[in-house]
Amino acid sequence: MTSLWIGLFLLAALAALFLIWPLLRREKLTKQLLAQQHARQLANITLYRQKLAQLDLDLEEGRIEEDAFPQMKAEIEDLLLDDADIRQQKTWHSPSSFFKKTALVVVIGAVLGTSFLLYERIGGRLGLESWYAQQQLIEEGRKDFGSLLRRLEETVAANPDDTQGWSLLARVYLDLGQLEKGAEAIGEIIRIEGTSAMLLAQQAQALYFADGQRLSERVQSLIDQALEVDPKDPATLSLLGMAAYQQQDWEAARVYWEAALPRASGIEADESLREGIADVRQRLGMEPLTASGPQFIVNLKLSNAASLLADPRATVFVFAQPVGGAGAPLAATRIKVSDLPTSLVLSDEQAMMPQNNLSSAKQVVIQARIAIGGTPQAQEGDWQGQTQVLNVDGQQRVELEINQQL
DSSP, rough: OOOHHHHHHHHHHHHHHHHHHHHHHHHHHHHHHEEEEHHHHHHHHHHHHHHHHHHHHHHHTTTOOOHHHHHHHHHHHHHOOOOOOOOHHHHOOOOHHHHHHHHHHHHHHHHHHHHHHHHHSOOOOOHHHHHHHHHHHHHHHOHHHHHHHHHHHHHHHHHTTTTTHHHHHHHHHTTOOOOOHHHHHHHHHHHHHHHHHHHHHHHHHHHHHHSSSSHHHHHHHHHHHHHHOOOHHHHHHHHHHHHHHTHHHHHHHHHHHHGGGGSSHHHHHHHHHHHHHHHHHHHHOOOOOOOOOOOOEEEEEEEEHHHHHOOHHHHEEEEETTTTSSOSSSSEEEEEEOOEEEEEEEEEGGSSSTTTTTTGGEEEEEEEEETTTTTSSSOTTOOOEOOOOOEEOEEEEEEEEEOOOO
16 A cells, blocks of 8 residues: 555656646746847837938938928837837736745645545545455465454454455355355345345355255255346356255256356366266266367456456456457356456357357457446446457467456
8 A cells, every 4th residue: 555655646746846847937937038028129229229310311311301300200219119018018027936835835735635536536545445455464364364364354344335355254264164154244245235146156055065065945045046036147057066966966967067057157167067067977878068169268357447446246248259240249158347357268158149159250359348237238437358359260268358448
């Protein structure tokens, strides 16, 4: 956090320098303008004398009438007086030292004060402070895990609506094997964010292991709620497949896991499901499940700005679009911002229509969009990122960063 404040101070100093610099140069410029004004006045006087001398010479040599001389002389004098009057009206005045210092303090104060208020209103101060606090807790936890747990518990007790705090605490509880507390922490996230199939499935999984790897009444209740929200939620289907496997119901496990596979949340989940499917298919005497067609393994992450400003609860749509094409994506999946960074797979299994898949295209662009409205259609405020044009050919690994806000 110290480095952040140092950066803010340096930016403020730079802004103040831009404001001070014109005032520092004003005195020098004023002197230059006064010197130019004086030089012009001298030039006018010299020109007046030259014209008057020429007028006297013309009178002596008879080129002008004596009666016309007074009028012509008066015209020359009037021109000199008019110019002098104009210069008098435009006289440059250098403000007093007190005025300059006061104006400088007021302007700098107004600029910095307005910047601070705007940062408080529309900036990401709270999210940034929360992120730095979590990083500090994690660093402390590497030295003393018990201290990390106590600090996290104190943090969420003081800020009961801190989603990120509850999320980190839930992971710590689960890593320590405190499954009941982990499920309670996930329940707090649901309270803050609202019902989510993924969160309900995570809570159900924690209680499933807490209840001795069985579908107890409370576990089944959470599964039913998750399926009501999203019948194809991969985490819920994976848990049902796990329960069926424990009961040696190989066919049910296969059906659940194969249904979950197209929407696997990452490479690890994809590989785990494929291993389980291969096992049950072997037990059932079935042919192994082989991946056919092209495949993109997408390593997806957020830029620093997006990680600070994007809502962790928002949905991330990841899809492959044909180059120069329109209509439905060739392959699509979705995850949550809180799941990032992660790796995921786009293949023909993620096609929205059987005949409109990756195998039907030669070149694609892969895009990822954080949808603040929860729908795939882009709207103002969404964050997105996209790859360069990619040839559809075999299995490829690509890097993709979400770094642009619409």
